[in-house]
Amino acid sequence: xxxKERIFKINSIYLIIFxxxxxxxxxxxxxxxxxxxxxxxxxxxxxxxxxxxxRAIKNSLFITMMSTLTATIFGFLYAYTLEYSDIPWKRTFRxxxxxxxxxxxxxxxxxxxxxxxxxGLITYELFKLNWSIYGWKGLWLVQSIAFFPYSYLIxxxxxxxxxPALEFAAKNAGADGFHVFKTITLPLAxxxxxxxxxxxxxxxxxxxxxxxxIAGNWPVLPTEIYGxxxxxxxxxxxxxxxxxxxxxxxxxxxxxxxxxxxxxFVTVTGKGSGLEKPLVGKVTRWILFFLCFFIxxxxxxxxxxxxxxxxxRTWGVDWTFSVQHWNxxxxxxxxxxxxxxxxxxxxxxxxxxxxVLASYFIYGKSFLGKKILDFLVILPAAIxxxxxxxxxxxxxxxxxLLLTGTSFIIVLGxxxxxxxxxxxxxxxxxxxxxNEIEEGAINLGANPLRVFKDIIFPLLHLxxxxxxxxxxxxSITNLSIVIFLISPGKSTAxxxxxxxxxxxxxxxxxxxxxxxxxxxxxxxxxxQLFLGKEVNLFSQRxx
Amino acid sequence: xxxxxFLILLVSLIIFLFSFSVQAAEKVLVYAALDSPxxxxxxxxxxxxxxxxxxxxxxxxxxxxxxIKAEKDRPQADVFIGGSTDVHGDLAKEGLLARISPENAKxxxxxxxxxxxxxxxxxxxxLGLVLNTEMLQRELPGTLPPxxxxxxxxxxxxxxxxxxxxxxxxxxxxxxxxxxFRFAELANFFGFEGQAALAEGxxxxxxxxxxxxxxxxxxxxxxxxxxxxxxxGEYVVGMSWAHDILVSVEQGLPVELxxxxxxxxxxxSVSAIKGGPNPEAAVKFVDFVxxxxxxxxxxxxxxxxxxxxxxVVSPPNSPDIKGVVxxxxxxxxxxxxxxxxxxxxxxxITK
Numbered sequence: 001x002x003x004k005e006r007i008f009k010i011n012s013i014y015l016i017i018f019x020x021x022x023x024x025x026x027x028x029x030x031x032x033x034x035x036x037x038x039x040x041x042x043x044x045x046x047x048x049x050x051x052x053x054x055r056a057i058k059n060s061l062f063i064t065m066m067s068t069l070t071a072t073i074f075g076f077l078y079a080y081t082l083e084y085s086d087i088p089w090k091r092t093f094r095x096x097x098x099x100x101x102x103x104x105x106x107x108x109x110x111x112x113x114x115x116x117x118x119x120g121l122i123t124y125e126l127f128k129l130n131w132s133i134y135g136w137k138g139l140w141l142v143q144s145i146a147f148f149p150y151s152y153l154i155x156x157x158x159x160x161x162x163x164p165a166l167e168f169a170a171k172n173a174g175a176d177g178f179h180v181f182k183t184i185t186l187p188l189a190x191x192x193x194x195x196x197x198x199x200x201x202x203x204x205x206x207x208x209x210x211x212x213x214i215a216g217n218w219p220v221l222p223t224e225i226y227g228x229x230x231x232x233x234x235x236x237x238x239x240x241x242x243x244x245x246x247x248x249x250x251x252x253x254x255x256x257x258x259x260x261x262x263x264x265f266v267t268v269t270g271k272g273s274g275l276e277k278p279l280v281g282k283v284t285r286w287i288l289f290f291l292c293f294f295i296x297x298x299x300x301x302x303x304x305x306x307x308x309x310x311x312x313r314t315w316g317v318d319w320t321f322s323v324q325h326w327n328x329x330x331x332x333x334x335x336x337x338x339x340x341x342x343x344x345x346x347x348x349x350x351x352x353x354x355x356v357l358a359s360y361f362i363y364g365k366s367f368l369g370k371k372i373l374d375f376l377v378i379l380p381a382a383i384x385x386x387x388x389x390x391x392x393x394x395x396x397x398x399x400x401l402l403l404t405g406t407s408f409i410i411v412l413g414x415x416x417x418x419x420x421x422x423x424x425x426x427x428x429x430x431x432x433x434x435n436e437i438e439e440g441a442i443n444l445g446a447n448p449l450r451v452f453k454d455i456i457f458p459l460l461h462l463x464x465x466x467x468x469x470x471x472x473x474x475s476i477t478n479l480s481i482v483i484f485l486i487s488p489g490k491s492t493a494x495x496x497x498x499x500x501x502x503x504x505x506x507x508x509x510x511x512x513x514x515x516x517x518x519x520x521x522x523x524x525x526x527x528q529l530f531l532g533k534e535v536n537l538f539s540q541r542x543x
Numbered sequence: 544x545x546x547x548x549f550l551i552l553l554v555s556l557i558i559f560l561f562s563f564s565v566q567a568a569e570k571v572l573v574y575a576a577l578d579s580p581x582x583x584x585x586x587x588x589x590x591x592x593x594x595x596x597x598x599x600x601x602x603x604x605x606x607x608x609x610x611i612k613a614e615k616d617r618p619q620a621d622v623f624i625g626g627s628t629d630v631h632g633d634l635a636k637e638g639l640l641a642r643i644s645p646e647n648a649k650x651x652x653x654x655x656x657x658x659x660x661x662x663x664x665x666x667x668x669x670l671g672l673v674l675n676t677e678m679l680q681r682e683l684p685g686t687l688p689p690x691x692x693x694x695x696x697x698x699x700x701x702x703x704x705x706x707x708x709x710x711x712x713x714x715x716x717x718x719x720x721x722x723x724f725r726f727a728e729l730a731n732f733f734g735f736e737g738q739a740a741l742a743e744g745x746x747x748x749x750x751x752x753x754x755x756x757x758x759x760x761x762x763x764x765x766x767x768x769x770x771x772x773x774x775x776g777e778y779v780v781g782m783s784w785a786h787d788i789l790v791s792v793e794q795g796l797p798v799e800l801x802x803x804x805x806x807x808x809x810x811x812s813v814s815a816i817k818g819g820p821n822p823e824a825a826v827k828f829v830d831f832v833x834x835x836x837x838x839x840x841x842x843x844x845x846x847x848x849x850x851x852x853x854x855v856v857s858p859p860n861s862p863d864i865k866g867v868v869x870x871x872x873x874x875x876x877x878x879x880x881x882x883x884x885x886x887x888x889x890x891x892i893t894k
Contacts, residue, residue: 051889052710110771118760119678119776134761217708217762217894227711227764233608233630316775317796332583349555390613398616405619453549484610487619488572488598499601503578503846504767504787 005447013448016361017373023354024376026401027416031391032246032383038239038394047240056224057244060205063136063220064248067143068201074144074295075151075200076193081288083159084185085280088289096296097149099303102520104477104494105209106501107513111302111309112142112214114316122301134216142210145298147203151196158192159185164275177281198256205249206384208480221245225386239394242387253382303517310514315506325507329515333496333508337515340476340493343407347414348471352464354415355422360456363427381420385480388417393484405487413485414475421474422467429463430456462531469527473520570596571824574611574816576604576625578790580845588840589831595824603765604630604713611639611816621819622828627713627809628655629878631662634814641817645830647852655810655851664810665833666841666848669802669867670718671785673770677797678703678779689780691803692722696751700758703779705769707762709885714766714784714809719884720877721807722748724870728805741876749891756892774798784809786846789860800861804868811848 039047047053078097082090100108115122116133123129132138162185170180208222215223221241228237280288309315313322329337355377362373380388392413396403403409437459441451457464479494486495493512500509575582579601586597600607604626611623611634618639623631634640640661648656648663655664672695674688682703689695695704709716727735727744735743760778763769769781770788774796788800813832815825831837838850847858857864 051886055889113772113777114775117772117775117777132760212764213768217710217892219710223711223764227708229609230603230605230765231709231711231713231716233605233612233633235609235612238609314774314794314796315771318794332579346555349552353552393610393613397614402617404614404617483602483606484613486600488574488600491600495600495602500579502603502765502767504771504790505579506771 013361013365014367016357016448017365017367020354020358020361021369021373021376024373027392027412028376028379031388031395032379034394035239035387035391036243039236039243043236044240044243047237048244052219053224053241053244056219056221056241059136059219060221060245061248063139063143063211064201064204066140067147067204068197070140070144071148071200071204072151072193072197074148074291075153075196076155076189077288078148078152078292078295079156079159080185081292082156084277085285085288087285087292093292093296096299097152098524099299099517100146100149102473102477102517103146104497104513104516105479106213107306107497107510108146108302109142109210109213110315110501110506110510111306112138114309115301115305121305134214136215136218139211139215139218142214143204143207145295145302146207146210147200148295150203151200154196154199155189155192158189162188164277167278168275171278177278177284180278194259195256198252202249202252202382205245205252206386206480208386222384222386235390239390242384242390245384246382246387249384250382253378257378306510307514310507310511313507315510322507325511328508329511333493333512335489336491336496337493337512339407339490340516341519343411343414343482343492344472344475346411347418347475348468348473350411350415351418351471352422352467354419355426355467356457356460356464357452358419358423359426359430359460360452363423364430364456377423378420380416383417385417385478386483388413389481389484392481404485405490407490410482410485410490410492413481414478415471417478417481418467418471418474421470422463425463425467426460429460465527465531469523472523476516476520568596569594569821569824570598571622571821571828572620572819573597573599573622573624573828574607574620575599575601576607576623577601578787578846581841581848582624582845584840584844585832585837588836589828592831593827595827597828608634612637615639618816618818618820620816621821621825622813622815622832624813624832625811627668627717628657628662628664628812628874629713629717629809631812631814632657632874632878635659635661639817641815641819641822641825643815643826643829645826645833647830647834650835650852651833652851652853662812662814663829663833664812664851665838666811667851667864668809668811668848669785669869670714670721670782670807671788672801672803673773673781673783673788673791673798674801675773675776675779675798678773678776682779688799688801689803690801692725692751692805694803695758695780696754698758700780702758702760704755704759705761705763705772705778705781706759707766707769707782708764709888711764712766715762716881716885717807717809717877718782719748719752719888720872721805721870722751723884724807724872725805726751728871741873749887752888752891756894759894762892762894770798784846785861786848786858789858790846792860802862802867805870806867807872808869810851 081087082093113133114120118124118132120133123131167180167184170184175183206222208226211220211223212226221244225238225241225245228234228241310325311321311323312319313324358377362370362377392409393404395401396409403412437455438451441455446454477494479498482492483495483498486492493516497509497512582599582601586599589595590597607623607626608630611618631640635657642660644660645663651663651665657663672689679686679688683699686699707715709719723741723744726747727740730740730743766783767787769783770791772778773781774791785800785802788798791798792800813829815822815829819825835852835855838852838855841848842850842856842858847861849857849864
């Protein structure tokens with residue numbers, strides 16, 4: 001092609017990269033900086049000198065370690081059971097762990113108390129135990145169940161990709177089941193296990209909805225940040241502690257990137273051996289089955305009681321059937337639900353589109369500053385939601401970037417938060433798409449936009465869809481980001497839930513929770529129906 | 544297929560860019576820290592009376608205050624309703640509230656209104672106890688319901704009390720200050736005056752809290768949570784706001800409200816935010832909120848709170864305000880010593 005065409009081609013690539021870069025700097029870097037510099041150095045000193053802050057930091061690190069450990073163990077055993085044994089009811093077992101992923105905060109913890117509290121229906125009425133769920137031990141249990149699904153889904157996709165040929169080869173060479181497990185399966189799965197553990201740790205660190213209800217006076221950083229706001233109306237303290245929370249989250253994030261990267265690390269070839277997995281022995285099979293059954297029962301009880309609760313007159317006390325809470329929901333609260341769906345669709349779509357563009361133009365190209373932009377795209381995954389929300393509020397409250405009070409800022413915040421997930425999927429897929437196709441198009445004279453539109457985008461349509469839908473699901477259940485960005489007339493369902501719980505109006509709060517839940521399940525069901533085996537929503541290999 | 548894709552995306556993008564709603568009617572934007580039945584009733588009457596549209600965001604008082612602080616360069620809302628004078632006073636101190644003179648202010652006793660007209664007290668909330676009468680029978684047969692704060696120190700209550708923590712709950716802090724002021728008043732009887740009385744009061748209060756802590760099983764994050772748990776039967780008695788406790792009583796739950804003598808209270812306020820988008824509508828809304836009609840709604844709908852304007856009905860089913868003994872609450876001292884007292888609480892409390 002002639003010089004003019006070459007310049008156009010290069011310029012338009014750089015233009016798009018530049019636009020993406022500007023978006024990232026404005027909407028990722030700026031809010032983060034705004035939060036960091038809100039407290040003065042002296043303020044940071046005050047915040048860190050409070051005994052309670054120090055306790056919160058220690059407790060956060062402690063419970064993160066504990067809950068991550070058990071959640072990962074549960075996740076691994078659960079995934080192993082599903083892939084390496086032929087227990088009954090597999091389809092139920094595959095489905096149920098999805099439920100905790102779709103939960104808005106708080107409400108689930110209340111269900112736990114009703115069932116497993118001091119006078120809980122199960123612990124006290126049924127088993128006559130005198131066990132207290134409150135404090136760190138109860139929190140440990142609740143978080144383990146709440147976050148093990150992340151672990152299970154990642155490890156499951158990793159285990160699926162281990163070529164059974166290796167395991168069978170070992171068996172044929174004389175190794176018994178346990179030895180195969182120890183020397184083949186476990187080492188191959190280990191990077192995936194570590195990856196999932198880091199992801200779970202990041203979630204546990206930022207978990208707010210569970211400790212606020214269950215932990216009592218045992219502070220962790222997210223509850224302490226909330227306490228600064230709610231009990232002390234102290235924005236300085238809240239931003240300072242958010243900055244503190246960012247540090248371990250960020251470290252985990254860096255470890256994940258450096259040690260594990262985003263490459264596929266499982267086995268050898270993309271061409272399977274066509275073999276089924278070797279199965280465990282009978283005894284092991286039943287032990288694993290009961291473990292999974294135990295976990296599934298707890299989850300079904302917790303969500304079941306919530307569902308029932310939305311139709312009872314007074315939560316936990318008056319079980320007479322009533323639709324009054326649903327009447328309230330369809331009355332004044334319906335606009336918030338509508339907003340949640342609307343914002344979720346746009347945030348999910350925007351995030352998916354951005355990830356596809358970014359994966360091709362940033363990840364797929366070489367240019368000065370590529371590493372920085374590549375890092376910035378994934379950075380939001382390391383930022384706790386509350387930090388991002390406050391950052392957006394502080395950064396965009398005056399001209400020239402006046403966005404507060406609009407729906408746009410909510411959508412933008414949720415979108416930025418969801419980009420890393422889609423980006424990871426797209427880049428993973430992109431590395432599998434050979435360069436030849438792209439080069440062929442370029443040789444035939446296509447400009448970069450044409451290449452993107454006709455070649456790349458269609459090839460990435462699966463990660464686009466899974467990114468869209470995951471983005472939607474995560475957005476409608478998010479509270480930490482939206483709580484600071486909602487404005488009169490532009491509230492979300494999750495903000496309504498918080499407000500209702502504030503004034504002990506549990507019935508309507510639970511009804512909203514179930515409504516969100518049902519919408520999420522419907523979306524997943526439709527996705528599976530229409531896109532079936534192709535789009536596996538949850539096989540994310542990392543953040 | 545691909546073309547359809549792009550078309551859909553493009554159309555969605557356009558719709559999304561137009562998701563900024565444009566409105567022309569007169570309206571007022573409110574940050575509210577009230578339960579929804581009360582709030583919606585007041586708003587609905589305001590709308591019928593004035594024709595002004597109201598849009599609001601609801602949440603805790605602390606959250607609303609923090610938003611107002613974060614938005615100081617360009618306030619998003621016109622009015623902040625609900626939350627105690629402590630919260631509004633803090634915002635006033637930072638210069639975030641407008642100075643206004645609504646008509647109805649003259650009917651409210653001066654002690655409830657900011658002398659500079661930045662916030663107006665329109666309801667009183669009392670601290671009280673919620674007692675689950677069924678659980679009392681089951682778990683502590685023969686024990687009488689507590690009548691005073693000191694009754695809660697009796698050994699039979701060990702493990703049966705739920706309260707809230709001051710780090711996250713404004714009400715819990717008011718509770719600490721209440722005990723200090725209660726003992727300070729007692730100290731007056733023994734000849735202590737002024738600062739000395741407060742020092743004695745504080746010493747005695749922390750002793751009281753050490754014993755109280757022995758009996759408390761759990762401190763929750765928010766002031767209203769003890770009510771939920773007590774009503775559910777997790778605990779026999781909880782400490783919380785009387786108006787919120789009454790909501791549970793009226794729902795027919797097996798609980799009753801006890802207001803011990805020398806109890807603490809909050810003065811619920813409303814204020815106009817300085818620099819809000821609709822200043823005139825803001826004044827009208829504040830004026831309505833502090834009116835007799837609005838205070839009557841607050842006393843009879845949702846979580847029922849005592850009015851500050853004389854002559855307005857008191858919440859039914861609630862103790863007669865004349866019979867309630869309130870502590871002499873020194874607001875200024877409570878605010879000034881807050882940080883320090885919270886630090887002491889951290890050290891004294893073990894649970």
